Amino acid sequence: MDRCEEFHPLIVGLLDGELTPEETQRINTHLSRCEHCRKEFDEMREITGKLKVPPFHEVEDEELERIWNSPHSRLVRNSGLVMMVGGYLTLILFALYEFFMSNDDEVLPKFAVAAMIIGFGITLGAVILARLKSYKHDKYTEVER
Structure with missing residues (x-):
């Protein structure tokens, strides 16, 4: 669990699509092994999905x-x-x-x-x-x- 603290910023980066390929591989490996972090990732992904606003299209x-x-x-x-x-x-x-x-x-x-x-x-x-x-x-x- 102490080791999981270093992965919290990577979870947010993964959700935002801001990670390098190495970091993405590292967090995905950790998420496949750690149920606690995977649950947190799923909850954050659900919340960020609800917060996304559809793009505004200006009228011509x-x-x-x-x-x-x-x-x-x-x-x-x-x-x-x-x-x-x-x-x-x-x-x-x-x-x-x-x-x-x-x-x-x-x-x-x-x-x-x-x-x-x-x-x-x-x-x-x-x-x-x-x-x-x-x-x-x-x-x-x-x-x-």
């Missing part, structure tokens, strides 16, 4: 492009965008309704907030329209990343 660009352009993917993206924008608009309209329908006598803050919201909407609309018009002539639309 063509497959990703096909998935991205599929009708289901476009439907999900567009419906998510519609729901998000609809939710924001609903919240803004509700806030405006509450703001203007409150019984406060202060009119100046109401006009200031309304001007800010209207100004933001006009600016956002102008940016979106400019982007839509320039998209057809954008020389970088065909660039793949």
Whole structure:
């Protein structure tokens, strides 16, 4: 049993395939004679077999492009965008309704907030329209990343 201690690193090396042919022959000879080490080797081999992870295969660009352009993917993206924008608009309209329908006598803050919201909407609309018009002539639309 004391002699078996020198074979423990060789057992691990055998499992990892890191031994020289001489070391492999030496440990195999010992395993054929020593039941204790053979049992330990079998247990370690079973454990390492369970720990091995299948290799990760990266998806090809063509497959990703096909998935991205599929009708289901476009439907999900567009419906998510519609729901998000609809939710924001609903919240803004509700806030405006509450703001203007409150019984406060202060009119100046109401006009200031309304001007800010209207100004933001006009600016956002102008940016979106400019982007839509320039998209057809954008020389970088065909660039793949």
